[in-house]
Amino acid sequence: MSAAPLTVGVLGAGNWGTTLAELSARAGHGVRLWTRNAAQADEIETRRTNTKAIPGLQIHARVRATTSLELAVRGADLVLVVIPTQAMRQVARALGDVLAPEQPVIHATKGLEIGTIRRVSEILREETCARQIGVLSGPNLAAEIAQGRPAGTLIASAFPRVISVGKRAFSSSAFRVFGGDDVLGVELAGALKNVVALAAGMATAMDLGENAKALLITRGSAEIAAIAGAMGGRASTFAGLAGIGDLLVTCASPLSRNHRAGAALARGMTLEQAVASLGQVAEGVHTAKAARVLAARHGVDAPLLDRVHRVLYDGLAPKEALRQLMRLPAGREAAG
Secondary structure, three states: OOOOOOEEEOOOOOOOHHHHHHHHOOOOOOOEEEOOOOHHHHHHHOOOOOOOOOOOOOOOEEEEEOOOOOHHHHHEEEEEEEEOHHHHHHHHHHHOOOOOOOOOOEEEEEEEEEOOOOOOOHHHHOOOOOOOOEEEEEEHHHHHHOOOOEEEEEEEEOOOHHHHHHHHHHHHHOOEEEEOOOOHHHHHHHHHHHHHHHHHHHHHHOOOOHHHHHHHHOOOOHHHHHHHHHHHHHHHHHHHHHHHHHHHHHOOOOOOOOHHHHHHOOOOOOOHHHHHHHOOOHHHHHHHHHHHHHHHHOOOOOOOHHHHHHHOOOOOEEEEEEEEHHHOOOOOOOOO
16 A cells, blocks of 8 residues: 655745645645745646746646645645855744744755855754654756656655655655755765856856866865865765765766856856856856855865856956966866
8 A cells, every 4th residue: 555645845936946846746745845936836726837947847736836835834744945155144044933843854955155155954953843854855857857767866865764765755656765864965075066157158168178178077076075074974985976976977067057157257258247147046157156265164175166266256367267277287186
């Protein structure tokens, strides 16, 4: 006898939130998809589309859109939070008023809060009564997954129940969900790889070739692992889906928002123009500030992350950033 369908509350109707809501509905579960935008909720309910977030997707009838946070969350077997990092605390405060302590919460947001440098799980813990918290992260381009193309992801949590309910909510023959417990490592890998993806996008637009891009990705991975390792993350995390898997797809694919933003900068756009051209949040633009602070705080030499920050905020030209990186002394190369 199969288990009863879950009720899943998804907070955030952007491309990734909508895609995860769709995955859960296709798996047979009831989904309440929350958005603050009344017009967006009406489009989902009446036309079964979310054109601005994910064009071409016909949304399953089991996905019900709402602008009521309470309706989305009350009684849900799982609450999934997919809100841009810099808006997370505000939404979490409102979530704290309607969430019950026993409800498991998973977030699928890759970023760090500017100013506090808090991870998303820390924000949720500070602003809500939730204690059973997890993070969903991996090489997950929403457009491909919404089309039913095969992919995998990782849910990390200190609580086996969170991983179990998360697997039930999203697993399918086309979407494999793995489990782990290195929440810190997964969150840092997911956030910091967006900064490296900006560099990869610049390299693509400058037509530097695949060797140069491999160099950037590899050295970026080493810098991420060094920062996360200094903070207590596990080296094994960076060899998995949430580490090198996510980094590779974000750096290689033009579907990645951070890759596109980096390419736009290398083509001569200002930061404001590059962000506006996306029409969506590129988390790496904000995370570059946090990466610089973390590297300094933990005594980690991170020249690639530093040069991306300088391109974004100090007016350093991408070509000059590359020249500076290539002039740095090459010491002993050691994986891990």
